[in-house]
Amino acid sequence: MDKRTADTLERMRAATVQLDRLLLELARQGLQRLTRASLPELEAAAQVAHHARLTTLQRELLSLRTETERFLDRDPLFRTDAWIDRVGRLSLRVDALRTRLDQGALPDELVDLVGTPRRTYVAVDDALEIHPLGMSGWVTDSDFVGVTTTFYSPTTEQLVMASVTRPTHYFGTDPARLAWQSVSDSITRSMRELAHGAWRVEGARVSHDGRLSLAGEAYVMPVASTGARALDPIRCDDALEVLQRLGDGRIDPLAPRTPPWVYLELAHYGRCTFDDTHGTATVLARDRRGLPLRLRVRLAPHEQLLGRNLERLADPRSRPDGLVARAFADRDHLDLAPITAVYHQPVTQRVGRRTLQSHMVHLGLEPLDKVER
Amino acid sequence: MSATTLLADVRAALRVLWVGGLQRPDPTLPSELADLAIAARAVGLEGLGDALTTLQVSLGPEHDAHERFAAQRALWVRSSLLAEQLRLHLLGASLHEEAEGTVAEAPVLPPGRDTELWPLGVEVRDGQLQLHCLDPAGGWVTLEDRPLALDPDDLANEPITSRLFQGEVCLGDVLDGQIELVRHPGVATAARWVGGPAFHTRPRLRSASTASPALPALPPGARLAVGTGIVTCRRGPDGWVASSGGVPVAVSPLLAFDLDKRTRLDGTDTVRIEGVLVARGDRRVLLSEGEPPAFPTLDPATTRWPLSGWTTPLPADEAAQLGAMAWPVIGGDRSALAAALAPAASSADLATRWAAQWAGRAIGLPPPDRNPGARAWLGRAEAGSADAIELLRALWLHEQHEPVGATLAALLREARDAPLDDDDWVEIALRAWLTMRAAPDTAVPFLAAHGERLGPGRVLPDAEGLLWVHHAWHVVASGKAELPPLALPRLAAARVALSALPSLDGWRWAAACDALRWLLSPAGA
Numbered sequence: 001m002d003k004r005t006a007d008t009l010e011r012m013r014a015a016t017v018q019l020d021r022l023l024l025e026l027a028r029q030g031l032q033r034l035t036r037a038s039l040p041e042l043e044a045a046a047q048v049a050h051h052a053r054l055t056t057l058q059r060e061l062l063s064l065r066t067e068t069e070r071f072l073d074r075d076p077l078f079r080t081d082a083w084i085d086r087v088g089r090l091s092l093r094v095d096a097l098r099t100r101l102d103q104g105a106l107p108d109e110l111v112d113l114v115g116t117p118r119r120t121y122v123a124v125d126d127a128l129e130i131h132p133l134g135m136s137g138w139v140t141d142s143d144f145v146g147v148t149t150t151f152y153s154p155t156t157e158q159l160v161m162a163s164v165t166r167p168t169h170y171f172g173t174d175p176a177r178l179a180w181q182s183v184s185d186s187i188t189r190s191m192r193e194l195a196h197g198a199w200r201v202e203g204a205r206v207s208h209d210g211r212l213s214l215a216g217e218a219y220v221m222p223v224a225s226t227g228a229r230a231l232d233p234i235r236c237d238d239a240l241e242v243l244q245r246l247g248d249g250r251i252d253p254l255a256p257r258t259p260p261w262v263y264l265e266l267a268h269y270g271r272c273t274f275d276d277t278h279g280t281a282t283v284l285a286r287d288r289r290g291l292p293l294r295l296r297v298r299l300a301p302h303e304q305l306l307g308r309n310l311e312r313l314a315d316p317r318s319r320p321d322g323l324v325a326r327a328f329a330d331r332d333h334l335d336l337a338p339i340t341a342v343y344h345q346p347v348t349q350r351v352g353r354r355t356l357q358s359h360m361v362h363l364g365l366e367p368l369d370k371v372e373r
Numbered sequence: 374m375s376a377t378t379l380l381a382d383v384r385a386a387l388r389v390l391w392v393g394g395l396q397r398p399d400p401t402l403p404s405e406l407a408d409l410a411i412a413a414r415a416v417g418l419e420g421l422g423d424a425l426t427t428l429q430v431s432l433g434p435e436h437d438a439h440e441r442f443a444a445q446r447a448l449w450v451r452s453s454l455l456a457e458q459l460r461l462h463l464l465g466a467s468l469h470e471e472a473e474g475t476v477a478e479a480p481v482l483p484p485g486r487d488t489e490l491w492p493l494g495v496e497v498r499d500g501q502l503q504l505h506c507l508d509p510a511g512g513w514v515t516l517e518d519r520p521l522a523l524d525p526d527d528l529a530n531e532p533i534t535s536r537l538f539q540g541e542v543c544l545g546d547v548l549d550g551q552i553e554l555v556r557h558p559g560v561a562t563a564a565r566w567v568g569g570p571a572f573h574t575r576p577r578l579r580s581a582s583t584a585s586p587a588l589p590a591l592p593p594g595a596r597l598a599v600g601t602g603i604v605t606c607r608r609g610p611d612g613w614v615a616s617s618g619g620v621p622v623a624v625s626p627l628l629a630f631d632l633d634k635r636t637r638l639d640g641t642d643t644v645r646i647e648g649v650l651v652a653r654g655d656r657r658v659l660l661s662e663g664e665p666p667a668f669p670t671l672d673p674a675t676t677r678w679p680l681s682g683w684t685t686p687l688p689a690d691e692a693a694q695l696g697a698m699a700w701p702v703i704g705g706d707r708s709a710l711a712a713a714l715a716p717a718a719s720s721a722d723l724a725t726r727w728a729a730q731w732a733g734r735a736i737g738l739p740p741p742d743r744n745p746g747a748r749a750w751l752g753r754a755e756a757g758s759a760d761a762i763e764l765l766r767a768l769w770l771h772e773q774h775e776p777v778g779a780t781l782a783a784l785l786r787e788a789r790d791a792p793l794d795d796d797d798w799v800e801i802a803l804r805a806w807l808t809m810r811a812a813p814d815t816a817v818p819f820l821a822a823h824g825e826r827l828g829p830g831r832v833l834p835d836a837e838g839l840l841w842v843h844h845a846w847h848v849v850a851s852g853k854a855e856l857p858p859l860a861l862p863r864l865a866a867a868r869v870a871l872s873a874l875p876s877l878d879g880w881r882w883a884a885a886c887d888a889l890r891w892l893l894s895p896a897g898a
Contacts, residue, residue, distance in 0.1 A: 023442075024438060024439065024442055027391070027394065027395045027438065027441075027442050027445070028394055028395045028396040028438045029394050029396070030390075030391060030392055030393045030394020030395070030396070030397075031391055031392045031394075032392050032393065032394070033394055080388045080391065080392065081384060081388065083391075084387055084388065084391050084449065085449075085453070087391075088446055088449045088450070088453070091442075091446055092446070092450070222521050222534075223521070223534060223540075224520075224521060224534050224535055224536055224538070224539050224540050224541070225536065225539060226539045226540070227539055227570075227571065227572040227573060227574075227575065228572050228573040228574075229539070239465075239468055240465055240468070243461050243464060243465050243468075246461060247457075247458060247461045250454075250457050250458075250461075251454070253450060253453065253454070289472060290472040291468045291469070291471070291472050292468060292471050292472070329460070329461060329464055331460075332464065332467060333464075334464060334468060343572075344571075344572045344573050345558070345572070346572070359572050
């Protein structure tokens, strides 16, 4: 073991001791005895976690600091339950870290538990076969615009994501245009092409959280699409199966709370309603068993097309046979955030002067009013 | 007390604990926790009850903050997970309550056809494949495919990336078996049923288990039909011309290659084929021939000869060379072949030595001990101006042991500065080889420029010329990776070899361009 790794492990162990002490002290005092002196203690603990390369712990400590400050400021947004949950997850994570360190884990083996300061990509030995599930655009507060396509890889049996990103100062704020740009210097295909085909990627590199790097020596070759079989890993027969998937993802309190991807063939799309207060558009849909679900999208400035497409889901000319979406459970509703409309027969999309045939329409970036069944 | 209320009360107790702190917990908490533990056990949540009891006990004065922290955390984990599961369960129950039974608009599962098919053959049209089949009633079915990639020179044996089958398949395997359709979409016309690549289903391949329905003869004058017929092929000045019942039959390059092979030995100009045809307007397309069916329009190895038919009239040493070159394809007694080649491989005559060693590589025959004959020959003053073939052979023999030195190669190259005829491929190969040894950086552009003239549709050199160009390419590419590959269509290369038979030049080129397996049948076949 080299000195750097040994030092990192030592700092990690020291951090677990310090964090245990901090959390215990918070619990001993209780909320009503917390003072502003606790805030720099939490910041200092976050620094310790940072230097020990415990990125997830660092972020959670900073979040706990923010929540604690809300309490001290008597902010009406403060929620005791949420504060208790944060402390509980921190404590569980520190315990899990200690256990893995005692078992001899090295820093690189702890990335799933404690994150990493900078995402690293590991080369995949075999060619990676990927089939698209959905493509969506986004704009960040830090002035970046991007397009991300999520794929299912039967090679690794996991979801992987590829993104193209540009600064808004240079490219503007329309992700739809970015979908037509080359993915990288070595891959001249656009993200739109990747999102409408099946590919084999040679020289791929993947991070621990499923980010696919297509830079460097990676190149892609088309392979035969497996059609509906590509959706089998996320296929749900009905709303109850969607609920089951949501439940499966919540057994481990330390697992990231990412909404699961699902594919569902809905029987009925209702009328679209807009809520200006909450900035959402909603369609009440039903699956084949008549169980209700809500298709809900936010009406952020770069997601206006998604709202317009939601209105057209019920239109017989563009009504999809199925939807790829991410599932959420609200208090009384099962919500789906639709991403891709899937058609069993290929539909024609008019794009400028071109017409393209595809089985998928990515609702955030491709208008349904240009689609003909 | 319902589970929802119980869990809410547990959360409330945790809030009280955390607000007051573990050092001085609220004095009413232990009794409250005890009551909640009883309530938890009453609703069957034994684990939750135990966690509540553990926390209650830990709040006693004899326990410290560490124990209390661990106990409250265990309770928090259990109650949180239970609450989440309960929430999802209640959500599911409420969904059921709001369900409206089977929805009238529920989409019907995609329509399609379920059937078994017996393949008749494949027609290639503009990069699209049409797989013609029969259904159990003898009806004509066509499955269309637009593969992502296919090898036009060997459709039967090289895998294609098929959109129809949603993966890689070998057409030879498809044609050998049966096909099962499950809910496959398609269109029924008056003449046939046509399907294509589908999203939610794909044809499944099965081994042939039952006899196919009978196929009637192709009706005279039919413009869109499939059936049996007789095709008469005649060799004309512009190549092969075929017809069936007075209607032209398309002769593809693969079919022409097969006809050339059939008539190679007997020299006839007419071939009669009984097979399955598809009628398309004013022309017909041959799908298969005979029973069991062969596919000369897809498989370049449809017609092959036994090796004995070619070695018999040859002298013993040449027969041994041919046997050695064919050994990777058809096998044989490797030791006997090596023994037969060994004397010639050590001959003082460079031409004999070269021919034996060239063939011997195919059976792994090592070059004999270094013979200074080739080196001495190259060192002669007149070597540079010698016949290109002789010089190439000497170079080849020398380089079985070590590359020719840059100085010698430069001298030889200098001696060959006469204007180059663009059609003199042997000279081109020689100069490329010498340039590679004398001035490697100029070899690639020299050879690449000439290589551009060897593309599809161009007039190709003879077998001997191609052989040396092929080897010169290998010499340059092994030292310079940026040399683009030789874009020589395999079928065209094989036809050059065929036209040169029975000379050993033809067999050497067939071996070099991997066409032997299209010409020779395995032993016993």
